[in-house]
Amino acid sequence: MVKRDYYEILGVSRNATKEEIKRAYRKLALKYHPDRNPGKEAEERFKEISEAYAVLSDDEKRRQYDLFGHAGIDERYSYEDIFRGVDFGDIFRDLGFGFGFDDIFERFFGRRPTRGREWRRGADLRYDVTITLRDAYYGKTVELEIPRTEKCDTCNGSGAKPGTSPKTCPVCHGTGQMQRTQRTAFGVFTQITVCPRCNGEGTIVETPCPVCEGRGVVQRTRVVEVKIPKGVEEGSHLRLAGAGEAGEKGGEAGDLYVVVHVKEDEKFKRDGSDLYTEKRITFPEAALGTVVEVETLDGTTKLRLPAGVESGDVFKIKGKGMPRLRGGHGDLFVKVKVETPKRLSRKAKKLLEEFAKELKSSE
Structure with missing residues (x-):
């Protein structure tokens, strides 16, 4: 089944602000929340609008969606990752609900989410290249100078000074999350929030790497060779796996997408x-x-x-x-x-x- 556009699902424009997206989701979620509107159809709509909100309320996920559509989300995030970090409880707290990420995930997928930090994959990059029709006929190899984040070689991406290692967060005990149980008229709900001590990482770097200053990544400019095949058409996307931004703390690197534009020819x-x-x-x-x-x-x-x-x-x-x-x-x-x-x-x-x-x- 073809997925609907996230903006269309929430009824907002593509340049909507975060607050406009939040208001739209809140209105629809109240209408279709299973505790207020039981039934399979309402549940499916609630899943759909919650997924749209989870993506469009997150700056990085929204950027990936705007660039590559649903492929930019499906190829990069698991279902759990799509919803991770979204504070649903914040939207309904004043209405007596209080469900969080765990409750959303269990309602959608029939199980509680796994614990422990899963490092995010690096961001995908997009570059546009313009070639002649003759180049498209014969094929061409181009070199692109690409500024991007790469894994810090000094600390191997850990963020810790060589000879040391990150310590388990004493507050969340390595989960990266804080759990709060709330009893309401609708039942008992568990709210999950990001640990404020480690910012959701589950570990703390006590002695940061002097090169990357604890980030695990550094900024570099690399020359990437891109082979454009014979017969390439206007608007074709070439994917170079792993040539995008480095993942955080050793996570998988993103991909590089090269969009090919073919200039019009005077004779053909x-x-x-x-x-x-x-x-x-x-x-x-x-x-x-x-x-x-x-x-x-x-x-x-x-x-x-x-x-x-x-x-x-x-x-x-x-x-x-x-x-x-x-x-x-x-x-x-x-x-x-x-x-x-x-x-x-x-x-x-x-x-x-x-x-x-x-x-x-x-x-």
Whole structure:
């Protein structure tokens, strides 16, 4: 089943503020909350709006969704990660509810979430590259200078000074979360919040690495080689796995997405794997037929034109179009344009007048 747009689900615009998103979710969640509106349909709607809110209320998840749509979320986050860190209790506290991440997750997936810190995957990066149609025909290798965060080699991403290691947080005992049980008229609810001592990491770096200052990552600019395949089309996304931002504290690196743009060509128009061009010929060539030389992206080729060709006639040359990614080539379509001479010598004019008389007498 195709997922609906998160903004559409909450009924907000793509440039909505965090407060507007929160208000929209609160209104819908009150309407579809299972304790107020029992039934399978309401439960499914509640799941849908809660997932949309979990993504759009988080800056990084929202950025990934805006760039890559649902693929940017599904490929990077587990279901648990989508909801992790969202304080649902904050939205309903004044109304007597009080459910948190654990309750949301158990209601959705039938189990309590796992404990312990799961380090987030690094952010995906996007770069745009513009090439010529000829580059797209032959394929091209480009080099991109990409500033990105990378794992600190000094501390191997731990954030701790070499010779030391992070300590288990004494407040949350390594879970990264604080749990509070609240009894309401609707039952007993458990609210989960981020541990304020370790900021949800579960560990504390007492002696930070002097190079990355405890972050576990450093900023570097790398030259990344990107191989653009033959036949690439406008707007194609090339994915380089692991070439994005480093994950936090040794987490998996994100991916690099290169978006290819193909400039329009002066001589050729493209439609998928087919190419279109024009060939100008003289009136005698059109009347008598001829063999013309047609320019292609890999040189030239011969095209035989029959007698009586008219302007606008189109001829196909098989296999002279763009390469297809899965093999083979498209075709080249040549549109004929018959040129009418604007200046004639006396002799040429006389010959044409005789030709016109001959045509008229033969009718």
